[in-house]
Amino acid sequence: MACGTGLVTERLVRPGLRVHGADAAHAMLRVAAGRAPGRVVRADARRLPLPAAAVDAVSAVWLLHLVPFAPDVVAEAARVLRPGGVLVATVDKDTAHDVGSDIDAILRPHRSAAASDRADLITLHAEAHGLVPAPGTHFRGHGQGATPRDTVRRLRAGYFASWFTGDDPATTDELAAALAALPDQDRPRDDPRYRLACFARRG
Numbered sequence: 001m002a003c004g005t006g007l008v009t010e011r012l013v014r015p016g017l018r019v020h021g022a023d024a025a026h027a028m029l030r031v032a033a034g035r036a037p038g039r040v041v042r043a044d045a046r047r048l049p050l051p052a053a054a055v056d057a058v059s060a061v062w063l064l065h066l067v068p069f070a071p072d073v074v075a076e077a078a079r080v081l082r083p084g085g086v087l088v089a090t091v092d093k094d095t096a097h098d099v100g101s102d103i104d105a106i107l108r109p110h111r112s113a114a115a116s117d118r119a120d121l122i123t124l125h126a127e128a129h130g131l132v133p134a135p136g137t138h139f140r141g142h143g144q145g146a147t148p149r150d151t152v153r154r155l156r157a158g159y160f161a162s163w164f165t166g167d168d169p170a171t172t173d174e175l176a177a178a179l180a181a182l183p184d185q186d187r188p189r190d191d192p193r194y195r196l197a198c199f200a201r202r203g
Helices: 007-012 026-035 070-080 093-097 102-110 119-128 148-157 169-180
Strands: 021-023 040-042 055-060 081-091 131-140 193-201
Touching: 007 026, 021 026, 026 040, 055 070, 070 081, 070 119, 070 131, 081 119, 081 131, 093 193, 102 148, 102 169, 119 131, 119 193, 148 169
Parallel strands: 021 040, 055 081
Antiparallel strands: 081 193, 131 193
């Protein structure tokens, strides 16, 4: 689901394993097709071109935080999974970026609590469709520690749309000024630590 440019899809490809990627964006699929030739298709994550109970695993990495229809994505994953199959998804992405730095102290009051990929919400959606929580894991976003200067650039470019609308230019300017006043403008703060959740289809 939402294979994007195929970075994850490409890493999953190996002999004896059938791997398919789907994404709704033409531009993403063009890149993904170069990484996983013959394995990607244009499709909405809410309506995969697969029959029910067709696959052993569904990956939704870096998807649920971007869409307002996360429950529908989880429902579709449950539909196409065989009994015993698993949904693997990144959750709590915005929370992971709050590493307790001076940058986060400035941004935290403006972060929305309504993230569509909150782990508790995704768990509820999963359980409603016959998926039960299974052991997950965490992984570090190596080299993704924020700097004040780059955070200002990303803020103004709309990178934080999942938690900050930027509708009020005065607020954006105020945050940018506070970030620009921090010391060590180009020193990366700690890397984020992401959560990978897993849910198994009941037999």
